[in-house]
Amino acid sequence: MKKEHNTAVVGLGSMGYGMALSCVRAGHKTYGYDVSPEPMRRLQNEGGQGEKLFEIISTIDAVMVVVLNARQTEDVLFGTHGIVAQMRKGSVIVACATMPPDFARDMEERCSMFGVFYLDAPISGGSIKAAAGQLSIMASGTSEAFAAASAVLNATAETIFKIGKTAGPGSAMKAVNQLLAGVHIATMAEALTFGMTQGVAPEMFLEVISKCAGSSWMLENRAPHIVSGDYSPHSQVNIWPKDLGIVLDIARAANLGTPLAAAALKQFEEAVEMGLGGEDDSAVAKVYAHNAGLSLPGEIL
């Protein structure tokens, strides 16, 4: 009989919760933890385990850490709860937050002192794909870390990119992806409002441009939110000052100028200042519309 797999997911936001569900569905004994009790109760109702994670942490095979950033990741691993010191030798941390590559390397090294493997495993795909077990994971780490993480990777990902043999390259590729994704969202908003000033309606913009050379994955995914005037957050504006900030920090340290990432960051920061941080990131269009006196679909100025 195949040994049961004990999985933990720390951080039950829209991504982490979906990933935990995917693990339940794959037959793992799945423990969730979040600062808010509500998603923990919800997960338990959907087949998750009831015990408190930090009391049974030594029985866990793989912990997916799906928190906001590097600082929170470090806090889970070595801070308040300090789970790594209590984990069994040969178990694995699968770190999914976007963070600087150097930070990921540091986490890997500190885990190795406890005999715990570390997979640098940023995720991409959004909450719907997380719940469907169809994420893209850009992973790097030792072959032992990949082997120890294989059950949770298979449960949560459709595509697993093996980017490198130590922690670092996975986070680097995620930063590259976020640079592009963030700039593409802001550019979509810029082009959509630019079209409006010339009498091109948002629906027409979406219909034509999505079939032309100006299209992007983000345009096809986010422009419909603006067309329908629905800014309920799939991915929040708040993500971008954080992720583009990481990009700019890394780029500055490498002496690379990134003027487009810098320009996009400014637009998202302005959106946060306008009180739009909790809205869908397509709400960056409101920055453009507000500055030019345009009225977006469903919006009253």
Place this chain on the structure above:
Amino acid sequence: MKKEHNTAVVGLGSMGYGMALSCVRAGHKTYGYDVSPEPMRRLQNEGGQGEKLFEIISTIDAVMVVVLNARQTEDVLFGTHGIVAQMRKGSVIVACATMPPDFARDMEERCSMFGVFYLDAPISGGSIKAAAGQLSIMASGTSEAFAAASAVLNATAETIFKIGKTAGPGSAMKAVNQLLAGVHIATMAEALTFGMTQGVAPEMFLEVISKCAGSSWMLENRAPHIVSGDYSPHSQVNIWPKDLGIVLDIARAANLGTPLAAAALKQFEEAVEMGLGGEDDSAVAKVYAHNAGLSLPGEIL
């Protein structure tokens, strides 16, 4: 018997030449004109007509004007050769250059004084699709202009977007597309070189990102040129200071800030200053690489 269609193509660059070939293939009697005699000879060898266009202009049903910009378009229509005054009533100008919407409206009005229809018909798709008769055309104009242009549209386009009922919206949509396309090319270059500073090789960048949320039509089309180190021009760097300049002019007049288009324009202008104007537009990556001391594939610093 169906009446023979007499088509003229003014401007036999890589786009216009391919479009003229598509008209020959569709059975049109096709006349070409260019400031350089070489493509005119070449077109004649491939089935084009031998007579001088400006001597038989009154026999032409549709003139596709595939020149660089608004100024050249005006020159063809009302300047040196002043073809519109000599064209028969009910024939049509199909204007394919990227230009400001207001300028297109002005051209339409001036053509109408001579009983000549005007279709505002910017093109998208590149030289390979032009030669295959598979362009996307973002057209706007009266139903009479569309009817008069139907034979040349069918010969050259796979997709015809009917954007509006007067000249203007077609050019506006093209400007929207160029804003996105130009920013996406520069962003691809920024992200690719950013990845290189973090140990992500250009091949790995292309392989992973083209399957992730950071992808764009331009990334998938242009990044392979950088990976292979081949900058023979499909579309030149020189296009972008012109087209993004048009975008910024229109946006400024509409009081819309376009910081991403402005940032991309600067990168292309720097590429031109580095002497890269005649290279493929993916060569904007050399601006980033040069500034950061990186060596791109096939390049020796």
